[in-house]
Amino acid sequence: MDMPNPYLGNYKILVIVPILLVVASLLLIGIPGSPFAIKMGVDFRGGTLVTMQSDTGVDTVQLSSALVAKGFPVASVKSLQNPQGYKVEVEIERDDKLTQSEDLKTQFFDKIDEVSRLESNVIVSNQSADSITKYAEGRQAIDTTANKLFAIAGLPQNASDYKSSNELKAAASYTYKKVLDDYSQNLSDSLSALVPYKTISFNEVSASLSAKFIDRALMVVIYSVILVSIVVFIIFRTLVPSLAVLVGAASDIIIALGAMGLFGIPLTLASFAALLMLVGFSLDTDVLLTMRVIKRKEGTARQRAYDAMKTGITMSMALMVSFVCLFILASVTHINTYYEISAVAIAGLLADLVATWLLNAVIVLAYAEKKGEGHIEHKPFLSSIFSQ
DSSP states (O other): OOOOOTTSSSGGGGGHHHHHHHHHHHHHHHSTTOTTSOOBOHHHHOEEEEEEEESSOOOHHHHHHHHHHTTOOEEEEEEEEETTEEEEEEEEEOOHHHHHHHHHHHHHHHHHHHHHHHHHHHHHTTSOHHHHHHHHHHHHHHHHHHHHHHHHHTOOOOGGGOSSHHHHHHHHHHHHHHHHHHHHHHHHHHHHHHOOEEEEEEEEEOHHHHHHHHHHHHHHHHHHHHHHHHHHHHHHOSHHHHHHHHHHHHHHHHHHHHHHHHHTOOBOHHHHHHHHHHHHHHHHHHHHHHIIIIIOOSSOHHHHHHHHHHHHHHHHHHHHHHHHHHHHHHHHHOOHHHHHHHHHHHHHHHHHHHIIIIIIHHHHHHHHHHTTOSOOOOOOTTHHHHOO
16 A cells, blocks of 8 residues: 555645644753753863773762762763673863863963064064063063963962073973873872773863864854755745745754754764754755656646655655664664764654655645646545555
8 A cells, every 4th residue: 555645635734743843842942941952062062071991880870979079070971881891981071270271371372472573583683672572561471371371280380480482382381281181180090999990081172172163063054054045046946945945954953953952962073963964865855855846747746746755755764774773783882973873863864754745845835736836636635545
């Protein structure tokens, strides 16, 4: 028995389902203080992700409390069983001392090259009054910054002890590295006393790097929207079908984001990449539908939409199977990257079925029939089930 044609009869009521899902998704992730708001991963928030392999599991609540007591702002602790034993993941928010050190390092290195140039001018110009004044002001600024960095690292030296800016530059670099190394060593020692791990790895994302990730992600989204809009309008050269394609893709992403908030999938580089992939696939099915209904002339518009739906669902199911396999692998191995990509992809593919065939299709069909594209067959939807 073929799948029934949902576009027979009053097909416009089909938009109720995607509209409800879009509204629900926006409410889930958009209400301030919502427990389902999308959480930023270490990639976008900054912090430290510690991954340990152990023969035994740990009490996550006890481990979190112990680390907080030692001064580490713990975001989450996971203990996951895998074929090698247990994988323990500890996500720690960006430490205030590290953030201050990074800010001071940035301020210092933004000025050091200019101060070095002024220092050279003082020597070359035989210490002219103008050169000395500019150099003194610049040197005082970097000395103040360096002293703050020395204080955070707990070092006794003073910036004025260094006669040349190059010596001070080397000392500042060493000091910043010491702050990072001391923090990592302190964290490693604390974890060693709490978790009997066999291997350990640290993934440190600084605040500046996470800010760059966010900036690049936003730029990718903006450029993608602009380019996609241009291409879609070039293909169809008509407002309504072009907007229908964009609305379908946007609805797909919104529903996928709602699923991320509902199931606690954080926004990381992996999940963001999966969302971008969904944009491409959603546009693929939306363009398939719109091309079939608008550009072709055989049969009725409803029949062409139905044929496109059968092709699109077959494509979606084939892709869904591959990501379900990846999700199963991620569940066994507890590899976060696999889990985030597969979970977001599965949610997005399900959302695409709803957004494309219950929302985009209704818009395109209504437009085609208004333009006189094909005979309208008023046959009840449910009757098609029994006529096969």
